[in-house]
Amino acid sequence: MRYAETGFELEIDLSRGSIDRVESDPELTKLHLGGLGTSARILWDRVPAETDAFSEDNLLIFASGLLCGTAAPGCNRTIVSTFSPQTQLLAYSMMGGFWAPELKHAGYDKVILRGKSPELVYLWIHNDKVEIRDATHLRGKGATETAECIRRELKEPDAQVASIGLAGENRVFYASIEQGRSSASRGGIGAVMGDKGLKAIAVRGTKDVNVARPAEFMSLCDDVLKYIKFREDHPIPGVPAILAVLGSPQEMRIVDEEWHTTNFMWGNARTRRKDFWTHEIEEKWRETQESVRTRLIGCYNCPMKCGATISVPGQPTYMMKCYSKLTYTMAAYSDLEFGFKIAQRATEYGVDGFSAPQVMAFALELLEAGILTDADFPGMPADVEGRFFWLLDRIVRREGIGDVLADGTYWAARRIGKGAEKFDHNTIKKHEQLPLKLGMLNPVYYLMYSTGEKINITQIEGQFPQAPFPTMEEREAFVKDWFQVPHEKFKQYLLDWELRGDNSNPLYPTIEASCDIVDWQEKMHYLDDALGTCAGLSSFPLKPPYHIHNFPSFVSAGTGIDFDEAGIWKAATRNRTLLRAINVRRGMRRADDKPPEDHWKKRFPELETKLLDAYYKLKGFDSNGIPTKESLLDLDLACVADDLEQRGILGKANATSQKTPTGEAEEGKEVLSHA
Amino acid sequence: MPKVMKKIKSITIDADKCSGCRACEVICSLFHASPRYSSNNPARSRIRIVREPLRDIYLPVYAGEYTAAECTGRDTYIIDGKKYDECDFCRASCPSRDLFKEPDSGLPLKCDMCEDEPPLAKPKCVEWCLNDALIYEEREEEVEEPQASPPDIEVGIEALIDKHGLQQVLDTVARMSKS
Numbered sequence: 001m002r003y004a005e006t007g008f009e010l011e012i013d014l015s016r017g018s019i020d021r022v023e024s025d026p027e028l029t030k031l032h033l034g035g036l037g038t039s040a041r042i043l044w045d046r047v048p049a050e051t052d053a054f055s056e057d058n059l060l061i062f063a064s065g066l067l068c069g070t071a072a073p074g075c076n077r078t079i080v081s082t083f084s085p086q087t088q089l090l091a092y093s094m095m096g097g098f099w100a101p102e103l104k105h106a107g108y109d110k111v112i113l114r115g116k117s118p119e120l121v122y123l124w125i126h127n128d129k130v131e132i133r134d135a136t137h138l139r140g141k142g143a144t145e146t147a148e149c150i151r152r153e154l155k156e157p158d159a160q161v162a163s164i165g166l167a168g169e170n171r172v173f174y175a176s177i178e179q180g181r182s183s184a185s186r187g188g189i190g191a192v193m194g195d196k197g198l199k200a201i202a203v204r205g206t207k208d209v210n211v212a213r214p215a216e217f218m219s220l221c222d223d224v225l226k227y228i229k230f231r232e233d234h235p236i237p238g239v240p241a242i243l244a245v246l247g248s249p250q251e252m253r254i255v256d257e258e259w260h261t262t263n264f265m266w267g268n269a270r271t272r273r274k275d276f277w278t279h280e281i282e283e284k285w286r287e288t289q290e291s292v293r294t295r296l297i298g299c300y301n302c303p304m305k306c307g308a309t310i311s312v313p314g315q316p317t318y319m320m321k322c323y324s325k326l327t328y329t330m331a332a333y334s335d336l337e338f339g340f341k342i343a344q345r346a347t348e349y350g351v352d353g354f355s356a357p358q359v360m361a362f363a364l365e366l367l368e369a370g371i372l373t374d375a376d377f378p379g380m381p382a383d384v385e386g387r388f389f390w391l392l393d394r395i396v397r398r399e400g401i402g403d404v405l406a407d408g409t410y411w412a413a414r415r416i417g418k419g420a421e422k423f424d425h426n427t428i429k430k431h432e433q434l435p436l437k438l439g440m441l442n443p444v445y446y447l448m449y450s451t452g453e454k455i456n457i458t459q460i461e462g463q464f465p466q467a468p469f470p471t472m473e474e475r476e477a478f479v480k481d482w483f484q485v486p487h488e489k490f491k492q493y494l495l496d497w498e499l500r501g502d503n504s505n506p507l508y509p510t511i512e513a514s515c516d517i518v519d520w521q522e523k524m525h526y527l528d529d530a531l532g533t534c535a536g537l538s539s540f541p542l543k544p545p546y547h548i549h550n551f552p553s554f555v556s557a558g559t560g561i562d563f564d565e566a567g568i569w570k571a572a573t574r575n576r577t578l579l580r581a582i583n584v585r586r587g588m589r590r591a592d593d594k595p596p597e598d599h600w601k602k603r604f605p606e607l608e609t610k611l612l613d614a615y616y617k618l619k620g621f622d623s624n625g626i627p628t629k630e631s632l633l634d635l636d637l638a639c640v641a642d643d644l645e646q647r648g649i650l651g652k653a654n655a656t657s658q659k660t661p662t663g664e665a666e667e668g669k670e671v672l673s674h675a
Numbered sequence: 676m677p678k679v680m681k682k683i684k685s686i687t688i689d690a691d692k693c694s695g696c697r698a699c700e701v702i703c704s705l706f707h708a709s710p711r712y713s714s715n716n717p718a719r720s721r722i723r724i725v726r727e728p729l730r731d732i733y734l735p736v737y738a739g740e741y742t743a744a745e746c747t748g749r750d751t752y753i754i755d756g757k758k759y760d761e762c763d764f765c766r767a768s769c770p771s772r773d774l775f776k777e778p779d780s781g782l783p784l785k786c787d788m789c790e791d792e793p794p795l796a797k798p799k800c801v802e803w804c805l806n807d808a809l810i811y812e813e814r815e816e817e818v819e820e821p822q823a824s825p826p827d828i829e830v831g832i833e834a835l836i837d838k839h840g841l842q843q844v845l846d847t848v849a850r851m852s853k854s
Contacts, residue, residue, distance in 0.1 A: 071705050071715055073698070098697075105716060148729065157727070180728060206718035206778040214712035218705070229805060294731045298696035303805035305694045309731055317729045 002026065003212035004070055004558035005034055005109050010130060012123065014196050015056055015115030019130050024109065030561055031636060033530035034066030034109060035079045036092055037575040042112065043081060043090065044578060044640065049585040049647075053085035053188070054171065054195045062103070062111040062162070062201060065532015069104030069209035070558055071221045073228070073545075074302035074537040076101055078162070078179070079529055084187040085195075086173040086408050087430045089583045090453065091187025095162075096248075096299035096306075096534055097179045099203065102160040106205025117197030120169070122150060125203040126159075135199040140166055142348025143178035144318055150202045163200035164190045165350030167396040171195050172406040174355035174432070178347060181297060181307035181319030185352035186456050187431065188408075212560030220554055227545040228303055228537070236542055238474050239465065246544065248322050248536040252296055252308035255286045257326065266330045268361035269426040269435035285336045289325075292340050299534065306536060315344045323458075324353030330435065331357030332388050342388055349396040354456075355408060355432040360391045362409045362423055363401065371418045376401045408432060426596050429588070431455045433596060441506040441600045443514040446608060447615050448521065449595035451625075453579040462540040463524060464490070464517050468497035468504070484547035486520055486569075493517065506604050511611055515618045520548075526572040527551055574635040577620065577627050581640045584649060590616075590625040626650065681818045684788045684811070686737070686801060692808040693733040695726050699800035699809065706789055706799045718778045721786040722800050725763045732757055735808065738775040739766025741783035743837040746771075783834055 011020040024038070032038045039061045051057045060082045067075040078100040084091035103111070106125050122135040138146050147161035160179065167175035168190035175190030176183045184190075211217045228246060235244035240259040242249040258277040265272055292312050296305035297319065307321040320343060328346070329339035346356060364387060366372040374380075378400070380390045394402025404412045409432055413424040426433050428449060434457055444464070445457070452460040463484065469475045472495070479491040493513045498504045509517060524539035524547075531551070533539075538546035546554075552563045563571070593612065616623060620631025629650055632641035644650040700717035707721070708714045717723075725734040746769075752759045768775035768783035775784045789798040796802075797811040825833075835844050 069715060071701060071712065105718070144729070206716065208708075208714035208716040208719075210714045211712075214705075214708075214710055218712040225803065225805065232805075295733070296694060297728065298694035298806075300696065301698045301701045302696050303694075303698065305806070309728060311731075317731075319728060 001210070002029075003210050003560045004066055004555075005029060006104060006107050006209070008108050009110040009112055010108050010125065012111060012113045012130075012132070013115045014113060014117040014121070014132070014198060017117075017132055019132065021108075021128075021130075029066070029559065031571065032575055032578070033527075033555065033571050035063050035077075035532055036081060036526070036529035037571070037578075038530075039063045039079060039081045039092075039110065040090070040575060040578050040582060042110075043083075044582050044585075047083065051083065053083045053088060053091075053192055056115050058083050058114075058192060060113045060189070060192050060196060060198075062099075062113075064100035064103050064109055065528075066530060067554060067558055068532035069101040070211055071218060071301070072533070072554060072558070073221060073224050074299070074304065074534040075532045076300035076302065077528070077532040077534055078103075078184065079532070080177060080184040080189050082187075082189050082192045083586075084173075084189070084431075085171065085191050086188045086411070087455065089429060089455070089586055089588060090579060091189050091192075092454065092529070093177075093184035093186040093189055094459070094529060094535070095177070095179055095182035095184040096302075096536075097160070097182035098300045099160045099162050099179050099182075100532055101209075101300045102203045102205050104205065104209050105207050106203050107207050111201060113196060113198065116195065120197050120199050122163075122200040122202065123198065124150075124154060124159075125201065125205075126156070127205055127207060138199050139169065142166075143168075143176075143350040144316070144348055146200055147178075147180075147202075150200055154202065156202070156204050159202045159204040161200050161202045163350075164193050164198075165348050165396070167191075167349045167351045167406075168194035169199070170396060170398045170406070172351060172396060172398070173408045173411070174352040174359070176350045176352050178350050181309075181321050182299065183347075183350070185354070186454070186459075188352075190350050211558045213557040217554070217557040220550060220557060223550070224537075224545040225303065231543065231545070236478070238469055238478075239542070243466070243542065246537060246541050247304035248306040248534070248540070250306065251322050251325055252293060252306065252320065255282065255289055257285065258282075260323070260326055261330070263436075264326075264330060265435040265437050266333050268331070268358055268365050268423065269433075269437060270361075270365070271333075272437065288336045288340065302534060302537070304534075304536060310340055310344070312340050312344060315341065316348075318344045318347045320347070327353045327435075328357045328388065331361040332384050334385055334388075338385050338388075342385075342392065345389070346392060349392065351392070351396065352432075354434065356392065356395070357388070358426065358432045358435065359395070359405050359409055359412065360388050362412070363391060363405055365423055366416065366420055369419075369423070371416060371420050371423075372401070425598055428595060429455050429592055433599075434458065437598060438600050440602050441604055441607070443506055443511070443607070443611055444509060444517050444521075446506075446595060446600075447514060447518045447611055449599065450593040450612065451518075451615060452522070453576070453583060454525070458540075459535065460525060461521055462535065463521050463542065463544075465494065465542060468494075468499050470499055482543065483549070484543055486523075486548045486565075487516075489513075489516065490520065506602070506607055511607075511614045514611060515615050518615065519618060522576060523548070523569060523572045526575045527568065530571070530575060531555070570635070574637065577631060577635055578637060578640065580619075580621065580625070581627050581632070581637070581644065584626050585644065585647065588625070590623070593625055677820045678817050679820045680815050681821075683814050683816050684798075685814070686798070687810040687812065688735050689808050689810065690734050692806050693724065693735055694806050694808075695724060695728065695733045696806075697724055697726075698803045698805075699735060700724065702799045702803040716778070719784065721775065721784045723774055730757060732759065732763070734759070734763055736764065737766055737786040738768060738784045740768075740785065741834055741837075742767040742769045745769050781838070782831065 063079045081092040120135045124131045143163045143165040146163040162179040171191040173188040176185035294309040297307045311317045328342045409424045410430040413420040448460045552568045700720035703720040721738040750761045801809045801811040
C-alpha cells in the first residue's frame with residue numbers, strides 16, 4: 001500500500017483519445033518525492049530534447065504534491081509542467097486552490113497529457129470514471145465561465161475545474177490555466193493546453209488519502225497550526241507590511257501599497273514614482289478595494305486568506321489574489337479601480353498577470369517612439385485605460401498587432417525590428433520579469449535571477465530578509481527565535497549584514513554566504529514544489545511554519561519512507577540538478593544565466609563572474625553551468641549523465657566554457673529559437 | 676417525568692467569517708477515520724461547507740438526523756440578496772442528495788461533537804477553524820430524563836431497513852448466517 005500518494009497516474013493521449021490508469025514506480029518517490037520532482041523525471045525520460053512546445057510529443061503534466069490531500073495544512077498545490085513556447089525551456093507553474101487534493105481523492109497523483117485532440121475537448125475525472133468530453137460549445141468562453149458551465153452540465157457543484165480562456169485557445173505565449181482564485185500562469189503553459197485542444201480538466205473525488213503513521217503526522221499538523229496562529233499574533237517588525245506576515249503577499253487584505261507603488265516600476269518597467277503614495281491616494285484606494293472586495297477566501301485546508309472574491313459593479317464576479325491587482329494599474333499609470341476592472345477580463349481570457357500588462361505597456365512605448373505607428377493600432381481609443389482593454393482584446397484573439405504581441409516582448413521585439421529590441425529590457429531567457437529596476441547589485445538576488453530554473457524571482461526567493469536591518473538590536477531580535485535556519489551560520493550572515501560600508505551590497509553577503517543563502521532559498525522551493533506545500537507557508541515568507549527541520553518528519557510519517565534532513569536535502573538537490581539537466585539538454589548554458597542588463601544601475605562584472613563560478617561549484621555544475629558527471633552520479637542520476645555524455649554535452653563542457661565570456665550572451669549562444 | 680440536568684453542546688456558525696477552506700471537513704473525516712487520523716476524505720465528513728464562491732455563499736452545515744423521505748415542498752430563501760435553497764441549511768442525511776452519507780456504503784453520517792474519552796475541550800472542527808467561523812459553547816439545561824438510546828447496531832440496521840426494506844434485510848441476514 002502507498003501512503004500520502006495514491007500510486008496511480010492518469011495517462012491521456014488526446015490524439016488517440018485513450019485513457020490509461022498506470023501505477024507509478026515507488027522508487028521514483030524515494031528519489032524525487034513527487035509533484036515537480038517526479039514530473040521532471042517523466043519529462044526528462046519521455047520528451048525528446050528537440051521537441052517543440054507545440055509538438056504532439058510535448059507532455060503537459062498536472063501533478064499534485066506528495067502531501068496534497070493529507071491533513072498537512074496548506075498542502076494543496078497543483079504543479080503544472082511542460083515545455084514553454086516562449087522560452088522553449090522547461091515551464092512549471094504552481095496553483096493553490098482545491099484542484100490537487102480533489103485529484104488525490106479521485107485516486108490519482110498526476111494527469112499526464114500527450115498528443116493533440118482534433119476537436120476542443122475537456123476531461124472529466126470522477127473517481128474511477130474518466131471521460132474525454134466534447135467542449136466545442138465552450139470555445140471562446142472565459143476561464144471562470146467555462147468552469148461554471150462544466151459544473152452545471154455535469155450537475156457536480158463540488159467538481160474542481162482548471163480551465164483556459166481565449167488566450168490559451170489561441171496559444172498566446174503567456175496564457176494561463178485558471179482555477180477559481182488561483183492560476184498557473186507563468187511560461188505559457190495555458191498555450192500548451194490550448195494547443196492540445198484541451199479546454200479544461202474537471203475532477204471530483206470521494207476516496208481516502210492515507211498516511212503511514214497517523215498519530216505522528218497529526219501532531220506535526222497541530223504544531224504547524226499553532227505556529228501559524230503565533231505568527232498571526234507576532235508579525236515581524238521592521239519589514240514592509242506584506243513581508244511581516246505569512247501567506248502569499250496579503251494584497252487582498254492590505255490596502256497600504258506604499259512599498260509596491262514607490263519601489264516597483266510603472267509602465268514597461270520604466271518609471272519609479274518615489275512620491276506616488278499619498279494620504280489621498282491611500283484613502284481613494286481603500287475605498288476602491290473595500291467596495292469591490294466581497295470576502296477574503298482561503299485554499300483547501302489552509303487558515304490563511306490570501307484570495308478574495310471581487311465584484312466590480314457591471315462586471316461578473318471573479319476571484320483574485322496577490323499582486324495582479326497592481327500589475328495592470330502600474331503598467332498603465334492608472335489607478336486601482338482600473339486594475340480591478342481589467343483583471344476581471346484578463347482572468348476570463350486567462351493571461352499571466354505579470355507578462356500581459358508589461359507587453360501592453362511595451363507596445364504603447366513603441367507607438368510613442370514611432371517604431372509602431374497609428375496604422376498598427378486601427379481604432380484604438382485615445383485614453384490609456386481604453387488602450388489597454390483594446391490591446392488585451394486583440395492579443396487574446398491574435399488579431400493584427402495582437403498576433404505579434406501575443407508572443408511576448410522578446411519575440412514581438414524581434415518580429416517588429418527597427419530598434420524595438422531595445423525596449424525588451426526586462427526579460428530573462430525571453431520571459432517577462434517583475435518590474436523592478438534598482439541601484440546597487442545585490443549578490444543574492446543576482447544569483448537567483450541568473451540561475452533560477454523557474455525564471456521568476458517570486459518563486460525562488462524567501463526565508464532570508466530582502467534587506468539588512470539597520471540596527472544590531474533589530475538583527476539580534478530577529479535571529480533570536482529564528483529556528484528555521486538550516487545552520488547557525490545564517491544567523492551570523494544576517495547579524496553582519498549592514499546597510500552601508502564594507503559589510504553591505506555588493507560585497508556582503510560574501511560570495512560564500514550568498515551561495516549558501518541562495519542554496520537554502522532554492523531548496524525550500526524545490527521541496528514545496530515536490531510536496532505541494534504552499535510557498536506562502538513555507539519557502540516564501542520569513543519564519544514559516546514549514547522548514548527543513550520538520551519536512552523530513554512530515555514526509556516520513558506521511559509516506560512511511562524514512563527521510564532525515566540530509567536525505568530530504570539530497571532529494572531537493574537531485575530535483576534541482578535534474579531541472580538544470582533538462583534545460584541544459586535543450587541548449588541552455590552559462591551565457592543565458594544573467595539578469596536583465598538594466599536591473600541594477602551598478603554592476604560588477606568581475607564579482608558577478610566569481611559569484612556564478614562559486615554557485616556552480618556549490619551546485620556541482622561545471623563552469624558552463626552543466627551538472628558534472630560526478631555530481632550526477634552522486635545524486636543517483638547515472639541515466640542523466642549517460643545521456644548528456646552521449647550527446648557530447650558533458651565531454652565538451654570545459655572547451656565551451658573557455659570560449660564563453662561570462663555574463664555576455666552572444667546571439668549564437670541563444671537557447672533554441674522558436675520554431 | 677423526572678427532570679435532569681443535561682449538558683447542551685452548541686456551535687455558533689458565523690458564516691460571515693467562513694473563508695471556505697474546508698479545514699473543518701478535513702479534520703472531521705480524519706478524527707472519525709479508523710484508526711484515528713489515518714485517512715482524510717471530506718466526502719466522509721459530518722460537516723460540509725455549502726460553497727458557491729461566485730455567489731458568495733459559504734455555509735458550514737453539520738450532519739443531523741437521518742431521514743427516510745425527502746421534503747415534499749422545497750422553499751427558497753433570499754437573505755441579503757443571496758438566494759439559498761432550503762436544503763442548504765438542512766442537516767439531514769436525506770434521499771434527495773449525497774450529503775452526509777458514507778461514500779462507500781451510503782449509510783448516514785451524523786455529527787457527534789467529537790465525543791471522546793477523555794472528552795475534548797471542543798470539537799476538532801472548531802479547533803481547526805482559525806478564522807473563528809465556528810464557536811463552541813456548552814451550557815446546562817433542565818430536561819426530561821431521556822430514554823435509553825438504541826445501540827449503534829440498531830441505528831445502523833434501522834437505516835438499512837429504511838433503505839432496502841425489512842424483508843430484504845431479513846433475507847440477507849438469513850442467507851449470510853447460513854454461509
